Amino acid sequence: MNQNYSKTFSGKILIVDDSMNNLILLERILLRKGYKVEVAASGKQAIETIELTKPDLILLDIMMPGMDGYEVCSHLKANERTRGIPIIFLSALAEVKDKLRAFNVGGVDYITKPFESVEVVARVENQLRLHELELQLREKNLMYRREIAYREQAEIETRLLLETTKFQKEQIEELLLNILPKPIADRLQEGQSIIADSFSDVSVLFADLVGFTNFASHQTAAETVKILNLIFSQFDQLSIQHGLEKIKTIGDAYMVVGGLPELKENHAEAIAQMAIDMQAAVASFNVQNNQNFSLRIGINIGAVVAGVIGLTKFSYDLWGDTVNVAHRMESNGIPGEIQVTTMVYERLKEQFLFTMRGPLEIKGKGQMIVYLLVGPISQLTVDS
Known part of the structure; x- marks a missing residue:
């Protein structure tokens, strides 16, 4: 030494x-x-x-x-x-x-x-x-092991953070998709703060479950929600099947639209067919559950404004005269029938059979010629 x-x-x-x-x-x-x-x-x-x-x-x-x-x-x-x-x-x-x-x-x-x-x-x-x-x-070995342990812990924490962030992102995406159309949810996640679009040609459908209010008054809250969920879940499946967008439910009322947020050429045909399928779904439900509900449906075609409102609780909604008239078609309609405007009749008269109900006094619009949608011409021809 x-x-x-x-x-x-x-x-x-x-x-x-x-x-x-x-x-x-x-x-x-x-x-x-x-x-x-x-x-x-x-x-x-x-x-x-x-x-x-x-x-x-x-x-x-x-x-x-x-x-x-x-x-x-x-x-x-x-x-x-x-x-x-x-x-x-x-x-x-x-x-x-x-x-x-x-x-x-x-x-x-x-x-x-x-x-x-x-x-x-x-x-x-x-x-x-x-x-x-x-x-x-x-x-040195001790320091090395500590460094390895520190790095492994850091990697675990980083991986956990990434997985947590990914999970949270997926949860947010899933939540947004439950309340918003996917294209709209994507725009929100990309940072777009104001979403408002004009559409010149869409179909709007309102439906009201007639008899449900009286039924609910004699049921428990759980039973009321259970029955309504069974019916509206079928409507949700129909909207997916026909490529339409469910907008919202208000009590026992259901609103769906065709032609937005993504354009759809045959939106009028699709929404008419969904209306027919909705009536059939309620009729089948009545038979299976011994109920006597009926569905009152109104449809209109035209221009609307669509957008997202709310800062913490988002809602995708529609505005415009087309929406108001579609709602009037439903509220002034007949239980078990599908009432439509002249715009719908003119668009679909070659594919579907209609009967004229006559002029009706519509709030805010005066006298309007309205029609009742019967069904597809091709299907009715086969049945006859």
Whole structure:
């Protein structure tokens, strides 16, 4: 070991020997080299000293009364706290079997008595250097394991954050899709704050479940919601089947539109067919559940404005005269019938059969010619 090494790692050495002369000689040699030295005259005293002050290196005599060097070494190597302390054996025993036993019980080196001071110093410096390197390696390994653990934890937290963010995003998307058409939900998520569009040609349908209010007055809240949900769920499926957009429900009223937010060329035909299917669905429900509901439907075609309103609770809705008239067609209609405007009649008269109901006084519009939709001409022809 060079001088710089001695300064940076002086080391604390325990000398264990029952010979006072050997203790004094070894202590003098090592103190001159700048080491801190402790001495013990027996194996028992050595163990007691090590319990109080943990040395960096032990010079251990073999032939001692009571507890010999082999026993002391075995005791220290069996203890987790002292297992890593390097031990150099000192002995007058020079046979190979003695040295092998010393190494087998855990010794790192062996100095034969009588010893030379130069050899002692060289072997001590070598073992202290190795011991220091081992400690540094352990520290680096510990730091490395901590770094790996930190990175793994950071990766886990990052992955968890990403998964949580993804889940939250999916939840938001799912929630938006439950209340808004997908193209509108996409625009909101892209950051568009104001959504308002004009559509020149759409079909608007209003339907009212006649008789449900009286039915609900005699039912529990749970039963009322259950029945309404069964019927409106069928309407929802029909809107998907015909490529239409459900706008909202208000009590026992249902509103659906065709031709927005994405354009649909045959929206009028689709909404007329959905109206017919809605009537059939209610009739089937009545038979299966022993009820007597009827559906009053109104349809109109024309221009509307559509947009999203609300800051925290979004709602996609329609405005305009076309919407108002469609609602009047329903409210002034006949239970079990589909009442439509002249606009609808003119658009669909080649594909569907209508009967004129006659002019009606419509609030805000005056006298209007209205029609009742009977069904598709092709289907009626086949049935006849």
